[in-house]
Amino acid sequence: MTVTEPPLSRRRTIAEVWIVLGLSLGQSGVYALVNIVARLTAGTPLAEQTATLNASQSERPYLDLVYQLLSIGFALVPVALVLYLLSANGRSVTRSLGLDGSRPWRDLGWGFALAAAIGIPGLAFYALGRAVGITVEVQASALDAYWWTVPVLLLSAFQNGLLEEVIAVGYLYERTRELGWNRVKFVVASSLLRGSYHLYQGIGPFIGNVVMGVVFSWFYTSPRFRPGGRHRILPLVIAHTLLDVVAFVGYALVPAEWREALGIR
Incomplete structure (x- = not known):
């Protein structure tokens, strides 16, 4: 027999x-x-400053690997927390958020589509931000070249996608809906939250990530993209992971003169 807990009070x-x-x-x-x-x-000036992603945490390779894995693991603890909190009423939270594997090909297709829709204009917007001086130079990875560098960067990309999409979209939507927020209010709040934690990269990335937040949160809440009436967070996780994989790993495949023109090292 399943015991259903009463809903949380507004204050709680x-x-x-x-x-x-x-x-x-x-x-x-x-x-x-x-x-x-x-x-x-x-x-x-912002244009002369640098933001480093995926910085090395030790000069000793295997100690650096341990630190990197610990950082990724502990960063996912809030994801476990919100999944636990949302499952308090006895429902399958992975199913209700759309984190299950019930529609793998559809989720993958939408993930690639969203990544393309955000990534290509995003790169142009980054270049524009660098040109007008509102975006710092982003060093996508400062890790040395070890056998574990690419796997760690892939894990880091997945961690970012899971953390941000589950909390900034899935969890926040569930709780704000319980508070009586409408769709527009949620989209604005979620998008501003997404932009806020990218401010360290400059004003340009803040604006760009707010736009990304609007697209992602609107997609998640749109009835048109809800098969069976259920929300699907997995396409957002896939899209976000792909964007970060390109940023963390794929940039190395871009010719040096192109990276220099875009302000990417």
Whole structure:
């Protein structure tokens, strides 16, 4: 016999959302806000500053590998937390969020489509941001070339996709819907949250990620893209992972003169 727990009170729902965000993307957003203020007041133009992704954490290769894996693993703990919280009523949370493998080919197809729709304009927007001086130079990976470098970058890309899409879209939608928010209010909140924790890369990436947030959250809530009436978060996870794989690994395949023109090292 399944015991169904009563729904959370409004006050407890709001408190839960703030706690979850404080442990995950909201915390990153606050740090990114402080970071962009520091950058803007540093006396050096944004275009001459650098943001490093996937930095090395030790000069010793295998210790660096351990640190990288620990960072990825602990970054996914908030995902486990929200899945646990959402499953409190006894339902299958992976099914309700669309994290199950019931529609693999459809999810994969939409994932690639979303990645293309965001990635190609995103690269052009990044170049524009660099040209007008509102985006810092992004170093996609500062890891040395070891046998484990590419696998770790792939895991990092997947971790980013799972963390951001499950919390900023899936979890936030479930809880804000319980608070009586309409679709537009959710899309705005989710998109601004997504943009906030990318502020450390400059104003351009903030705007670009807000646009990405609008597309992703609108897709997730659109009845047109809900087979069987169920939301599907997996296409967003796939799309986000693909975008980060290209950013973390694929950039190395781009000719050096192109990377230099785009401000990518």
